[in-house]
Amino acid sequence: MNFQDRENLKQLCQSQTTGFALPREFYTSAELFDEEIKSYWNQSWIWVGHISQVPEPGDFFLFDYGPESVIIARDREGQIGAFLNICRHRGSRVCVKAAGNARVFSCPYHAWTYELNGRLRAAREMGKDFDRDAHGLLQAHVRVFQGMIFVCTAEDPPDIDAGLETLAPLTNPYGLDRMKIAHTASYPVPANWKLAVENYMECYHCGPAHLEYSKSHSLKDPASMTDEVMSEMRSSAERAGLPNGAVGINCATGAPVDVDFYFARYPLYPGYLSGSQSGAALAPLLGDIKSHVGAATDLQIGIVNNFLIYTDHVVGYRFIPRSVQETDIQVVWFVHEDAEDGRDFDVASLTWLWHVTSLDDERIIRVNQEGVNSHHFKPGPLSEMEWGIRAFYAGYLHQMQKNLT
Numbered sequence: 001m002n003f004q005d006r007e008n009l010k011q012l013c014q015s016q017t018t019g020f021a022l023p024r025e026f027y028t029s030a031e032l033f034d035e036e037i038k039s040y041w042n043q044s045w046i047w048v049g050h051i052s053q054v055p056e057p058g059d060f061f062l063f064d065y066g067p068e069s070v071i072i073a074r075d076r077e078g079q080i081g082a083f084l085n086i087c088r089h090r091g092s093r094v095c096v097k098a099a100g101n102a103r104v105f106s107c108p109y110h111a112w113t114y115e116l117n118g119r120l121r122a123a124r125e126m127g128k129d130f131d132r133d134a135h136g137l138l139q140a141h142v143r144v145f146q147g148m149i150f151v152c153t154a155e156d157p158p159d160i161d162a163g164l165e166t167l168a169p170l171t172n173p174y175g176l177d178r179m180k181i182a183h184t185a186s187y188p189v190p191a192n193w194k195l196a197v198e199n200y201m202e203c204y205h206c207g208p209a210h211l212e213y214s215k216s217h218s219l220k221d222p223a224s225m226t227d228e229v230m231s232e233m234r235s236s237a238e239r240a241g242l243p244n245g246a247v248g249i250n251c252a253t254g255a256p257v258d259v260d261f262y263f264a265r266y267p268l269y270p271g272y273l274s275g276s277q278s279g280a281a282l283a284p285l286l287g288d289i290k291s292h293v294g295a296a297t298d299l300q301i302g303i304v305n306n307f308l309i310y311t312d313h314v315v316g317y318r319f320i321p322r323s324v325q326e327t328d329i330q331v332v333w334f335v336h337e338d339a340e341d342g343r344d345f346d347v348a349s350l351t352w353l354w355h356v357t358s359l360d361d362e363r364i365i366r367v368n369q370e371g372v373n374s375h376h377f378k379p380g381p382l383s384e385m386e387w388g389i390r391a392f393y394a395g396y397l398h399q400m401q402k403n404l405t
């Protein structure tokens, strides 16, 4: 079916039955994938990195998804900017290095040269009427929230500031801006990006699929989160100087929204202070936290940007669409900026849980896609524990249809 035809796309979006999985075409159509990059990804705030990746003027890194590529750079004045990595001459990628330090960005094709703030500095033989100022790199919008860098390539991005303001007091004590990256890993999965997001949005699969996670994290069994267990966790958080609030803007209700925000803490089982194999802490306490708390905190900033926060480390998760059935699950482990590898933490122990869990996820997402590819696939009903998927669908379908009217 041709999904560039607005009517067909509209019909597909309306064909979903609320409370059920999405129909097959959502996971198999290359045309729909292209439409999603335009109407969903390019209209969303995407978590691209952390300020520790660009400490000095000239530091830069690329963030690529689908056919898009964004340069994130710190300029001479210390400002972090983001630009589309497309030459304003004939469209070549301007920057082909994944990260580094640059004085300028010079296009490899005909050498048009751009400043760190995206302005065009030089272009040869363009005639005297050529307006250099009108040919700078296209700018993307940037927000830095407690050290985490978000980018949106839309002309008119959805509001993110109100949600960030609500989250700020809850995340502040963790000192997210005073962290560094301890390790990054990528898990390529031959599946549509939505199957990867859906997998992250529910813990219905945790019991059956994640043996290691289920030994320590209570989320796989909501019945285990009794009032007594929850109140013990809250007292422990209070002693550690952590606020006990929660935020669930739109996610919990499934209301159609442009940007979703979520913050909620849940207990680890007795004997576990962190997401570790032994139960012991894995790294020095983050930020201003006074003591370890046997809890994990889900933080979501926009539906595709997820973080799991322990008192001694943070795990960032993102699902990068490459093509209709190619997705990179990227996992980034953060520790306190002063923590030293080998002295204060050990990378293998730090990354153990979410490495084995990501390998499980890669496997179940892959076979999920294989089943969905069948012409016999019929979307089934969602469980109560899959409320996060309902919220994701509501926001996704709303966003896709917004561009059809």
Ligand code: FES
Pocket (backbone or CB within 6 Å): 087, 088, 089, 090, 091, 092, 107, 108, 109, 110, 111, 112
């Ligand atoms: S395409 Fe970049 S200078 Fe020609």
Ligand SMILES: [Fe+2]
Pocket (backbone or CB within 6 Å): 199, 200, 205, 206, 210, 357, 361
């Ligand atoms: Fe999982």
